[in-house]
Amino acid sequence: xxxxxxxxxxxxxxxxxxxxxxxxxxxxxxxxxxxxxxxxxxxxxxxxxxxxxxxxxxxxxxxxxxxxxxxxxxxxxxxxxxxxxxxxxxxxxxxxxxxxxxxxxxxxxxxxxxxxxxxxxxxxxxxxxxxxxxxxxxxxxxxxxxxxxxxxxxxxxxxxxxxxxxx
Ligand code: NI
Numbered sequence: 336x337x338x339x340x341x342x343x344x345x346x347x348x349x350x351x352x353x354x355x356x357x358x359x360x361x362x363x364x365x366x367x368x369x370x371x372x373x374x375x376x377x378x379x380x381x382x383x384x385x386x387x388x389x390x391x392x393x394x395x396x397x398x399x400x401x402x403x404x405x406x407x408x409x410x411x412x413x414x415x416x417x418x419x420x421x422x423x424x425x426x427x428x429x430x431x432x433x434x435x436x437x438x439x440x441x442x443x444x445x446x447x448x449x450x451x452x453x454x455x456x457x458x459x460x461x462x463x464x465x466x467x468x469x470x471x472x473x474x475x476x477x478x479x480x481x482x483x484x485x486x487x488x489x490x491x492x493x494x495x496x497x498x499x500x501x502x
Contacts, residue, residue: 339373339387353390353476370395379430381468383475394472398464410449417446427481439484
């Protein structure tokens, strides 16, 4: 399967909102396989379709740490339907913003509604790293990046550096 090129900030596509998937057809299934291959190749734990240049609400996640036991979850049209009031702050990075990290506040736990690759409606209670990761990836589907959650000062510094990279 071909690896996709990961779109890097400040590419404007990362700021666009992705569209719901209506039919899970062959092209969608191929895209999902390519996204998984691309995520594993980049040693990431999550990837949204917009990060490979496709504005569809598709997210792949694998938070298992063991390389030999892959445990991918495919989220099509994921939506947060419940979230804890309690929040936790932890360090985050992003394959589209390589080399930068920041402390991001997220809901401690959340409940996600989504469709699986067969089109079945499912829900999952997410906590820990999965909860953080799915909130980060759903942000991507809405054109939001983790740096948007940082203080304006920190965000400005990172954005300035990113802009220099494209010159
Ligand atoms: Ni990301």
